[in-house]
Amino acid sequence: xxxxxxxxxxxxxxxxxxxxxxxxxxxxxxxKKVRAAEERFSAAQARLSLCDVEPDDQTLAQLDTLxxxxxxxxxxxxxxxQTWAAAVAAFRRRHRTAGNDxxxxx
Numbered sequence: 001x002x003x004x005x006x007x008x009x010x011x012x013x014x015x016x017x018x019x020x021x022x023x024x025x026x027x028x029x030x031x032k033k034v035r036a037a038e039e040r041f042s043a044a045q046a047r048l049s050l051c052d053v054e055p056d057d058q059t060l061a062q063l064d065t066l067x068x069x070x071x072x073x074x075x076x077x078x079x080x081x082q083t084w085a086a087a088v089a090a091f092r093r094r095h096r097t098a099g100n101d102x103x104x105x106x
Contacts, residue, residue: 030077037073041066 044066048055055063 030080034070034073034077037066037070041070
């Protein structure tokens with residue numbers, strides 16, 4: 001890659017990482033989705049614990065749905081984190097290689 005690609009007018013590091021990762025989500029947005037799903041599940045469990053009656057099938061089905069949402073959000077976050085980690089590692093390797101070839105590193 002030519003040294004010009006590392007100049008100030010080149011795409012930002014985040015844009016290069018997003019292009020390398022091929023994803024539009026960020027790690028922080030995925031983490032927010034996980035937290036929101038966990039909060040909804042915890043709130044439902046808390047409401048259920050306040051009742052002194054056994055939960056009915058509909059309530060258990062809703063809890064299962066919320067658990068599935070938490071699980072899916074975590075899986076999406078974990079997959080995204082792996083993609084970002086690989087993209088960051090590739091970017092670092094590329095940056096070191098360009099620095100060895102004489103490109104500015106700062």
